[in-house]
Each structure stands twice: as C-alpha cells, then as structure tokens.
Amino acid sequence: MGATDRLDRHQPLVLGLFRIVIGLLFTSEGAATLFGVLDRDATPTGDWPFWYAGVIELVCGALVLLGVLTRAAAFLSSGAMAFAYVTEHQPDGLFPLQNGGLSPALFCWGFLLLVFFGPGSLSLSGVFRRDAAPGGRG
DSSP: OOHHHHHHHTHHHHHHHHHHHHHHHHHHHHHHHHHOOSSOOOOOTTOTTHHHHHHHHHHHHHHHHHTSSHHHHHHHHHHHHHHHIIIIIGGGOSSHHHHTOHHHHHHHHHHHHHHHHOOOSSOHHHHHHHHHSGGGOO
C-alpha cells in the first residue's frame, strides 16, 4: 500500500473535519454580525446586505457544521460570498490582498468544494442514512 492509498483512505474524515471547521467559522461570522459578539457590533435588523448576509452565515454555517443539507447550504453560502466579494471588495482592487476580501474569497471556494464533494464523514445526515438502512449500515 503506497502513501497515496493511505491518504486516500482518510479523505472522508478530512473532508468532514474541513466541513466542521468552515461551518464553525461561518457560523461565528453570522453570530458576530447579528448579535454583536466576538468584538463586533451587531448590524441593525434588515440592514441590506449585511444583516441578510449574517442570517445566511448563521443558518447555513450551522447546517454545514452539522452536516445537514450540506450541499444546498454550501451552494447558498458560496453564492453569498461571491456576491460579497464582487460588491464589497472588488471595487477596491482586483486581488483579495489588495481589497480586504480574503475571507469571502476563501469561504466562496471552500463552500464550492463542499457543493461538489459533499459532507464527508461525521455528518448528521450520514448518521441518519446509516440508521435508516437495513442492518444500520449504508
């Protein structure tokens, strides 16, 4: 068994850990925006687009974190971050290091990865799927 085979065997676990971390980070962004925690002031309710982005961050981040409706939540999150990058950061320069848009760019591409690769292991949806399958496996 080669090194690549050993690494390949752990892909579902590492993808699941990636999903958990990106979901937790995104959820914390939403909580900071909506509730004024983590050294940030709360955004006024209904303030376009920031309050709505906070709702997407909080709800979709939690779904991704838990591994429930992961692909749909990741798709919405990726689109929201692409919108944030283009509307809020792109006017200040082309590259994320120029315009302060590194976080939205990384979130956008990280969530797009989850859209195509799914939740990996350690997801609630995976637990429910296994429980529903005959013999508890699936």
